[in-house]
Amino acid sequence: xxxxxxxxxxxxxxxxxxxxxxxxxxxxxxxxxxxxxxxxxxxxxxxxxxxxxxxxxxxxxxxxxxxxxxxxxxxxxxxxxxxxxxxxxxxxxxxxxxxxxxxxxxx
Numbered sequence: 728x729x730x731x732x733x734x735x736x737x738x739x740x741x742x743x744x745x746x747x748x749x750x751x752x753x754x755x756x757x758x759x760x761x762x763x764x765x766x767x768x769x770x771x772x773x774x775x776x777x778x779x780x781x782x783x784x785x786x787x788x789x790x791x792x793x794x795x796x797x798x799x800x801x802x803x804x805x806x807x808x809x810x811x812x813x814x815x816x817x818x819x820x821x822x823x824x825x826x827x828x829x830x831x832x833x834x
Contacts, residue, residue, distance in 0.1 A: 732740040789795040
């Protein structure tokens with residue numbers, strides 16, 4: 728596997744290498760090969776993974792169809808809230824309305 732180091736930035740190159748290894752499944756393969764896994768245990772694990780994937784797929788499809796509510800959105804401080812008046816809105820609440828001449832700053 729090849730990773731380019733730009734401007735002697737080794738940290739960035741290591742992050743890129745780790746990302747490539749993660750995508751290729753090298754970490755998962757190393758974890759699987761640490762100890763022997765009996766064929767019966769392997770089949771059971773694969774069956775559980777398949778069940779988990781199918782449940783996830785069904786949940787996403789139900790969310791798309793509106794049968795199940797989606798995940799709750801996390802409120803970030805400082806982020807604009809939907810439906811809230813914008814910071815640039817005037818007294819009448821119209822965000823696109825022109826400001827009176829006295830409100831504009833003259834530098």
